[in-house]
Amino acid sequence: MICEDIMKLKILPPTLRPNNRYLVLDIKSEVKISKEELVSAIWYGCLRLYGELETSSFNLWLMRFYDLNNYSSKNSNSIMDNNFNNEISYYHFKAVLRCQRGFEDNVRGSLALLSNYNNKKIAITTIGISGTIASSIEKFIN
Template sequence: MKLKVLPPTLRKNNRYLTVDIKVKGDLNKDEFVGLIWDGCIRFWGELTTSNFNLWVMRFYEIEKNEEYNYYKAVIRCQRGFEDNVRAALCCVSKYNSKKVAINVIGLSGTIKASVNKFV
């Protein structure tokens, strides 16, 4: 038996945050997923964070220097919780003894628009 696809009126609406990441050391996608979940859980708690529907859709390595490495990422979250995710990401300054700076540079309704505008 084939599963039915939900009609658009019953699906959750998503928004896509494009973030600029500056890290002292290396960072991969799995570590970044842990970083955003850890930051949101520490700031908002498990109950509120579970409503965010967070996921990293794209992860780009932009530049590697001797001092810092620059990355960009597109993060999916549920509509209505964008400001909550922004607040939690602003509070992250260290992860696994690495200094991290995360800036949200854009908000979009689709992944394609987010990549075209901000990456």
């Protein structure tokens, strides 16, 4: 019993935890991508611009991933081409990305410079930044 009490980890109080910001991303891709591929593309873009040392302090984590191609009635004009075949010109996604406060501009810059991933075109833009996941979804996704 005594050994279990000593081994128990204590939770950090909120004042000692690092502050996070949540970036809402708008992703347009030439091919359909998964959540894992998006995470890989985000890390690739940050590592390419800032290197491993600085990217490690960004504390990146993909919190939410939304595939907007399934909601054709809401976004039918944005994913359909204006030609007669109604071919899909690009795939549209949104995501919520967590990063540490103070590094928001670094992450935004590295994502804006990312244009190709795995020889496919991809465009990632930041719609907005928020302090909580709930407010970021409420303001920028719904």
